[in-house]
Amino acid sequence: MENSTQVTERIEQLRAQLNHHNYRYYVLDDPEISDAEYDTLMRELEQMEAEYPSLLTPDSPTQRVGAAPVEAFGVVEHPLPLLSLGNVFDREELGGWYTRIVKLLGEQPSNFVCEHKIDGLAVALTYVDGQLIIGATRGDGLRGENITQNLRTIRSIPLSVSKEAPPRFEVRGEVFLPRTGFAKLNRERAEEGLPLFANPRNAAAGSVRQLDPRITAKRPLDMYIYMLGYAEGRPTPPTHWEGMEYLKSLGFKVNPNSRLLNSIEEVEGYYQTWVNERESLSYEADGIVVKVDSLEWQERLGDVGREPRWAVAYKFPAIQGITRLKEIRISVGRTGTLNPYAVLEPVAVGGVTIKQAALHNEADIRRKDIRKGDMVVVQRAGEVIPQVVGPVVSKRTGEEKEFSLLEAIFDKEKERPACPECQAEVVKLEGEAMYYCSNAACPAQVKERIEHFTSRGAVDIRGIGENLSSILFEQGLVKDIADLYDLKKKKGQLLKLEGMREKSAGNLLKAIEESKDRPLSRLIFALGIRHVGGETAELLAKHFGSIDRLAEASREGLLTVPSIGPKIADSILAFFRQEENKRIIQRLKDAGVSPEEEEAGLEGLPLAGQEFVITGRLDTSSRSEAEARIKALGGTVKSDITRKTTYLVAGAEPGSKLARARALGIKQLTEEEFLKLLGEKA
Numbered sequence: 001m002e003n004s005t006q007v008t009e010r011i012e013q014l015r016a017q018l019n020h021h022n023y024r025y026y027v028l029d030d031p032e033i034s035d036a037e038y039d040t041l042m043r044e045l046e047q048m049e050a051e052y053p054s055l056l057t058p059d060s061p062t063q064r065v066g067a068a069p070v071e072a073f074g075v076v077e078h079p080l081p082l083l084s085l086g087n088v089f090d091r092e093e094l095g096g097w098y099t100r101i102v103k104l105l106g107e108q109p110s111n112f113v114c115e116h117k118i119d120g121l122a123v124a125l126t127y128v129d130g131q132l133i134i135g136a137t138r139g140d141g142l143r144g145e146n147i148t149q150n151l152r153t154i155r156s157i158p159l160s161v162s163k164e165a166p167p168r169f170e171v172r173g174e175v176f177l178p179r180t181g182f183a184k185l186n187r188e189r190a191e192e193g194l195p196l197f198a199n200p201r202n203a204a205a206g207s208v209r210q211l212d213p214r215i216t217a218k219r220p221l222d223m224y225i226y227m228l229g230y231a232e233g234r235p236t237p238p239t240h241w242e243g244m245e246y247l248k249s250l251g252f253k254v255n256p257n258s259r260l261l262n263s264i265e266e267v268e269g270y271y272q273t274w275v276n277e278r279e280s281l282s283y284e285a286d287g288i289v290v291k292v293d294s295l296e297w298q299e300r301l302g303d304v305g306r307e308p309r310w311a312v313a314y315k316f317p318a319i320q321g322i323t324r325l326k327e328i329r330i331s332v333g334r335t336g337t338l339n340p341y342a343v344l345e346p347v348a349v350g351g352v353t354i355k356q357a358a359l360h361n362e363a364d365i366r367r368k369d370i371r372k373g374d375m376v377v378v379q380r381a382g383e384v385i386p387q388v389v390g391p392v393v394s395k396r397t398g399e400e401k402e403f404s405l406l407e408a409i410f411d412k413e414k415e416r417p418a419c420p421e422c423q424a425e426v427v428k429l430e431g432e433a434m435y436y437c438s439n440a441a442c443p444a445q446v447k448e449r450i451e452h453f454t455s456r457g458a459v460d461i462r463g464i465g466e467n468l469s470s471i472l473f474e475q476g477l478v479k480d481i482a483d484l485y486d487l488k489k490k491k492g493q494l495l496k497l498e499g500m501r502e503k504s505a506g507n508l509l510k511a512i513e514e515s516k517d518r519p520l521s522r523l524i525f526a527l528g529i530r531h532v533g534g535e536t537a538e539l540l541a542k543h544f545g546s547i548d549r550l551a552e553a554s555r556e557g558l559l560t561v562p563s564i565g566p567k568i569a570d571s572i573l574a575f576f577r578q579e580e581n582k583r584i585i586q587r588l589k590d591a592g593v594s595p596e597e598e599e600a601g602l603e604g605l606p607l608a609g610q611e612f613v614i615t616g617r618l619d620t621s622s623r624s625e626a627e628a629r630i631k632a633l634g635g636t637v638k639s640d641i642t643r644k645t646t647y648l649v650a651g652a653e654p655g656s657k658l659a660r661a662r663a664l665g666i667k668q669l670t671e672e673e674f675l676k677l678l679g680e681k682a
């Protein structure tokens, strides 16, 4: 593009389109285009901005995650304090709140807005001249932390709004992790041996308070706006409800489950509905918030201390139960961690019977003073394993016994603490809370490693769950992860397993073959290196580009990767130093599992970032030649169509992939078009 007005226009057009599609996807949950089309627009904008850096603006959709980590967060003084809420727990208490406000107002307020009280953290966003300039936590209500860089990574937060908006205004709302994101994060943390987040609120707070915004960007955070803080320079609506409608029209995400109601009876009805339905929500809510709708009445009611009189939180009953902790047992995790867990007298909590619950580590058990024989409070949060919150001290009889991990695993014959599964010695690493089984060949560890390797976030071999990986291990068919790729030579033995038919064995072997194509980051994660979870694996894959380069990395080299500290670096070094691991990796490579990171070093190549799937017979070359040519030009070849697929190359007699590509709106190429793209045909 020669002409600079043309360039500016195209950039503006791309930004407007991307903002629009971003809004459709993240705010309305109703996308109009495929991910691939979105990526194409994004790529074009990125390229143009790289070519014309002077035209780059901070509110460009390319600039959500740009900033380098900060040393510490700055402090933001809130011009108007962020209040908290008083609580009520039942109908009577709600009635008490209502009676007080009727008395103060001298009349009955007719309109209430009811909203969900989401379990996240309060955040204030300030916009000046249509641009997001500050995003801050609540802090103590008067002063919060400046977490703007991190909040910019949340796609449902607009970086800029219409010029029609007030020249300066602040909105407030709740940043949260949806249940699935929370469960996934905790699963990963458990695998890395990190302490779990007790609830979505802590997880959301931990995520936005990362010094490196790139980590925040990976967490699936979302935000619902729940009030207008203040607005200057332009009038805003006189009621809360209309205010929310107004903010929606400016592009903010407002919870669609909020309702405008006319009486306190209706408020009670709304509450009862959600007490029963709360589990169906995609986020965790711990109650509802009832707000007097008229802002004038809000003003008249005012605040007491840090709480407004015009609003109240009506809390849901906790999903908790009380039961006896019969015993504390120890399980052995994939990296050898010795994990205590509670065996409980079965108790129904929110419709589910709980028999076991997590107890993170010995220090945690001591801190909460949980003893064997205690009556304990157990709680379910999100989709994670139930947790023991703490003991009910008033119910103690004096018979309860304090827990000591070393005593629990003391082996009388060996006269020392021993792994409960393989009796090997246990070790405790400096500065860590966990004890480990020192035997890498411990059957419990190996079983867990195989299961982890095949799991969804790892190389994803469908059909091998906890059960089958256990059976394969116990029958001696799979003794380590590399053995999985030899299973095809052992089909006879496979078919002898109980319940295994020709068809299921075939499906299993096919799934194992397909798992060879997973991206490098998934393979790194799948190896189960201590302290290397999904996020770290992605950073490593991007940085090193191949397993070999990662295996050869020096300590210094590892430490140059953002957010990799000495603990992770040492763990990676130790992993690749072990002969057994070296052998396994070599065998994986021999079996054809050695992905390269797609983007490393490929930028600038014509097919960089483009993903191909080939189906049917090609006339001018074999499948493997075609694959090699794509790879040589920086593209990648996958066996399955996904939303990320850029092109389906359809040869003669294409298979079912064609229909799938059509359904997903993926572009198809004939062999001729494909050759043109490779530049081999004019």
Ligand code: IVH
Residues within 6 Å of the ligand: 083, 084, 085, 086, 115, 116, 117, 118, 119, 120, 121, 122, 123, 138, 173, 174, 226, 227, 289, 308, 311, 313
């Ligand atoms: S209104 C002046 N609305 O609950 C009113 N708060 O203790 C203050 N929260 O930290 C807040 N959902 O982060 C309001 N729909 C909602 C909410 C909500 C969650 C949180 C908020 C605050 C706490 C109040």
